[in-house]
Amino acid sequence: MTKQILAALILVGAFAGLASAQDVRVTPVRGNIYMITGDGGNTTVSIGGDGALMVDTGAGQKSERLVAAVQQLLKNVTAAPAPAKPCLGCAGNASPYFNTITASPDPAKPIRYIINTSARPEHVGGNEKVALAGRAITGGDIVQEILAGAAYERAPVFAHENVLIAMSDSSNGKPAPSAALPGEVYNRPLYKLSQFINGEGIQIFHPESAISDGDSIVFFRYSDVISTGDIFTTTNYPMFDAKKGGSIQGVIDALHQILDLSVAENRSQGGTMIIPGHGRLCDSADVAYYRDMLTIIRDRVQDLMKKGRTLEQVKAAKATMDYDGRYATKEWTGDMFVEAVYNSLKK
Numbered sequence: 001m002t003k004q005i006l007a008a009l010i011l012v013g014a015f016a017g018l019a020s021a022q023d024v025r026v027t028p029v030r031g032n033i034y035m036i037t038g039d040g041g042n043t044t045v046s047i048g049g050d051g052a053l054m055v056d057t058g059a060g061q062k063s064e065r066l067v068a069a070v071q072q073l074l075k076n077v078t079a080a081p082a083p084a085k086p087c088l089g090c091a092g093n094a095s096p097y098f099n100t101i102t103a104s105p106d107p108a109k110p111i112r113y114i115i116n117t118s119a120r121p122e123h124v125g126g127n128e129k130v131a132l133a134g135r136a137i138t139g140g141d142i143v144q145e146i147l148a149g150a151a152y153e154r155a156p157v158f159a160h161e162n163v164l165i166a167m168s169d170s171s172n173g174k175p176a177p178s179a180a181l182p183g184e185v186y187n188r189p190l191y192k193l194s195q196f197i198n199g200e201g202i203q204i205f206h207p208e209s210a211i212s213d214g215d216s217i218v219f220f221r222y223s224d225v226i227s228t229g230d231i232f233t234t235t236n237y238p239m240f241d242a243k244k245g246g247s248i249q250g251v252i253d254a255l256h257q258i259l260d261l262s263v264a265e266n267r268s269q270g271g272t273m274i275i276p277g278h279g280r281l282c283d284s285a286d287v288a289y290y291r292d293m294l295t296i297i298r299d300r301v302q303d304l305m306k307k308g309r310t311l312e313q314v315k316a317a318k319a320t321m322d323y324d325g326r327y328a329t330k331e332w333t334g335d336m337f338v339e340a341v342y343n344s345l346k347k
């Protein structure tokens with residue numbers, strides 16, 4: 001049996017075990033990128049020699065299982081047998097492979113980074129537990145590491161600065177605990193992680209206004225995978241929040257931005273893989289369909305507004321009827337979405 005087949009069987013076995021024993025589910029996406037579903041919003045994970053980088057941490061209801069799934073993936077990376085080392089000074093029948101057989105496998109690398117795509121609770125709910133299960137990378141200076149103290153004992157959380165502001169806000173109940181808050185923030189339209197993580201560059205794009213004023217789109221350049229957060233989902237109309245800086249036009253613009261970064265496979269599924277905030281794994285055609293749907297609904301509402309219709313009349317016109325079967329939910333109905341679109345366009 002070749003090494004590749006053996007590794008594939010181990011992976012399949014691990015995924016089957018995870019899917020049956022626990023209700024968080026791991027989907028291999030491409031290369032070392034995985035999608036984990038089952039606890040609120042989707043989580044994207046990069047796994048490799050540097051450890052794990054996670055985009056979003058779910059609702060926090062199943063954080064132990066989420067962490068266990070990531071740690072299992074990390075173990076699979078280090079489970080490969082160590083290369084044979086020459087056995088200098090071995091006498092008699094000692095084999096150069098002896099060291100390989102007797103050596104302990106390398107310990108699995110920890111969770112190193114967390115990126116939040118927004119401040120929505122089903123995406124940041126697991127921040128505290130996941131961060132505390134991880135460990136920051138620090139420099140070679142041991143004094144700095146000691147000084148860093150508690151901060152070193154967990155994985156840092158990255159996000160747009162408006163996510164930190166939203167999560168620290170105590171006006172709507174309790175602010176998030178400090179370990180859950182982003183410790184490293186950016187405030188530009190484009191931010192890139194300063195070094196390769198697991199063999200690739202990672203860019204973070206910030207649309208000024210989409211679901212809120214703090215969204216991030218995370219682009220894995222070598223794997224050609226984009227994690228979109230709630231700007232794009234397969235399960236519902238976008239839940240943009242005008243009070244928090246979101247807008248319908250901003251969501252459509254952000255979908256264009258995702259499409260600009262994506263390249264389609266020729267006449268088939270594939271190309272750039274898109275991990276939505278909720279729902280199944282997608283490609284750029286799925287994003288284009290969602291963008292078209294939102295553009296059509298925006299135009300319908302806009303047209304009725306130009307004719308002087310009131311909000312009640314616009315709602316009665318059922319501008320979302322042909323899409324409600326797929327995208328309307330109890331929490332975010334077609335009527336609620338139309339009202340949000342109406343108010344956003346009125347602004």
Ligand SMILES: [Zn+2]
Nearest residue numbers: 041122230277
């Ligand atoms: Zn969400």
